[in-house]
Amino acid sequence: MTALECLDHGLPTSADLVRQSEHAVVAIVPAAGIGSRMGADRPKQYLEVCGQSILAHTLDRLLFHSQISQVIVALHSDDNIFDSLPQAVHPKLTKVLGGGERADSVLAALQLAPQNSWALVHDAARPCLTVSDIDKLLASRVQFPQGAILAMPVRDTMKRANQQGEIGSTVCRDNLWHALTPQLFKAQQLKGCLNAAIAAGVVVTDEASAMEWAGISPGLVSGRADNIKVTHPDDLGLAELFLMRALTSQ
Ligand SMILES: Nc1ccn([C@@H]2O[C@H](COP(=O)(O)OP(=O)(O)OP(=O)(O)O)[C@@H](O)[C@H]2O)c(=O)n1
Numbered sequence: 001m002t003a004l005e006c007l008d009h010g011l012p013t014s015a016d017l018v019r020q021s022e023h024a025v026v027a028i029v030p031a032a033g034i035g036s037r038m039g040a041d042r043p044k045q046y047l048e049v050c051g052q053s054i055l056a057h058t059l060d061r062l063l064f065h066s067q068i069s070q071v072i073v074a075l076h077s078d079d080n081i082f083d084s085l086p087q088a089v090h091p092k093l094t095k096v097l098g099g100g101e102r103a104d105s106v107l108a109a110l111q112l113a114p115q116n117s118w119a120l121v122h123d124a125a126r127p128c129l130t131v132s133d134i135d136k137l138l139a140s141r142v143q144f145p146q147g148a149i150l151a152m153p154v155r156d157t158m159k160r161a162n163q164q165g166e167i168g169s170t171v172c173r174d175n176l177w178h179a180l181t182p183q184l185f186k187a188q189q190l191k192g193c194l195n196a197a198i199a200a201g202v203v204v205t206d207e208a209s210a211m212e213w214a215g216i217s218p219g220l221v222s223g224r225a226d227n228i229k230v231t232h233p234d235d236l237g238l239a240e241l242f243l244m245r246a247l248t249s250q
């Protein structure tokens with residue numbers, strides 16, 4: 001098929017595919033949180049499930065992905081555990097000091113991302129990410145050159161509480177998605193949008209919200225429901241189950 005025919009059919013030309021392959025993909029792992037909602041004796045990313053820490057599982061998925069050239073991990077200034085992880089000495093891995101909020105930690109890591117790279121930002125607290133979902137998000141760059149996020153359509157009826165802890169309203173769930181990670185954007189563009197949004201006092205709880213604030217509409221890529229963010233104690237059992245299932249299916 002000629003380039004013109006590709007364009008007519010909305011397909012990537014070989015030049016598009018070559019260009020994508022020219023831009024490195026750098027994984028950014030915000031891992032500087034303290035896990036207050038977990039209430040454990042250490043930051044939740046260092047709790048063990050299936051034989052190693054949550055962070056170690058997350059790093060393995062990124063370090064061993066063939067299209068990811070570098071993994072930049074943002075750590076808390078008091079972190080005295082990371083260097084004991086086997087993954088800490090991986091040649092692809094770079095450490096950076098995180099910040100007060102997740103967005104600050106992501107920004108700190110973005111300072112080290114190469115000029116024309118893609119930044120694939122993934123929470124340390126999401127250890128059940130699969131290679132197939134990473135592949136799916138990376139492949140979405142053809143359809144969503146502005147960037148995209150893994151997300152999951154809402155399945156439950158959604159309620160908004162009132163001040164009394166009762167149902168205030170039912171939120172229409174049409175076209176309502178849970179934002180997951182990884183979230184994939186051009187590193188320089190993401191850095192600019194994050195800096196601008198934070199400077200404007202915007203609450204930035206994920207990378208996409210900074211891009212949206214700048215007027216960009218990131219793509220939504222349907223991701224697996226087992227890509228959970230380990231946040232509360234009862235998430236640990238789920239993570240263990242999903243990781244065990246992944247190990248036994250290999
Ligand atoms: N200043 C921060 C805060 C959070 N994170 C990271 O962002 C991810 C998602 O944040 P969250 O699940 O909220 O983790 P914590 O902030 O540790 O949890 P909590 O809000 O319960 O304290 C986590 O991998 C966390 O380590 C970070 O790098 N820097």
Ligand SMILES: C[C@](O)(CO)[C@H](O)COP(=O)(O)O
Binds near residue numbers: 180
């Ligand atoms: C980035 C994220 O995981 C997308 O759902 C989420 O916003 C992180 O929120 P947290 O409060 O920092 O865990």
